[in-house]
Amino acid sequence: TAATPSQTLQVRKEIASHGGKIVQCTHKSISTETEMNFTVYVPPAAMTGKCHALYYLSGLTCTDENFTQKAGAFKAASEQG
Numbered sequence: 583t584a585a586t587p588s589q590t591l592q593v594r595k596e597i598a599s600h601g602g603k604i605v606q607c608t609h610k611s612i613s614t615e616t617e618m619n620f621t622v623y624v625p626p627a628a629m630t631g632k633c634h635a636l637y638y639l640s641g642l643t644c645t646d647e648n649f650t651q652k653a654g655a656f657k658a659a660s661e662q663g
Contacts, residue, residue, distance in 0.1 A: 594619070600660040601626040604650060619646040625660045634662070 590610040597604040602625040611618045627633040636659070638649045649655070 599623070599656045602628070602656065602660055604656070606646065621646040621650055623650075623656055623659055625656075625662075627660075 592608045594606040594608055595604075596606075602623060605622045605624060606619065607622065608617055608619050610616070625633055636655075640646070640648050
């Protein structure tokens with residue numbers, strides 16, 4: 583049987599940022615059968631309840647770190663929850 587994404591999810595790194603944390607993850611894609619990377623920012627509000635989600639999809643030449651490095655959005659995300 584094929585592995586499900588939850589069975590292959592690995593946390594590569596956790597970084598504290600503006601009271602929350604940046605979590606860099608890897609999983610094996612079922613459709614491409616390759617390793618895929620993504621990054622999640624978890625604001626402080628998520629520790630105690632629900633919060634909004636924003637998805638940023640990079641282009642073909644980008645990595646999961648582009649938004650982390652270039653957008654500088656984590657302070658605003660922490661403030662807005």
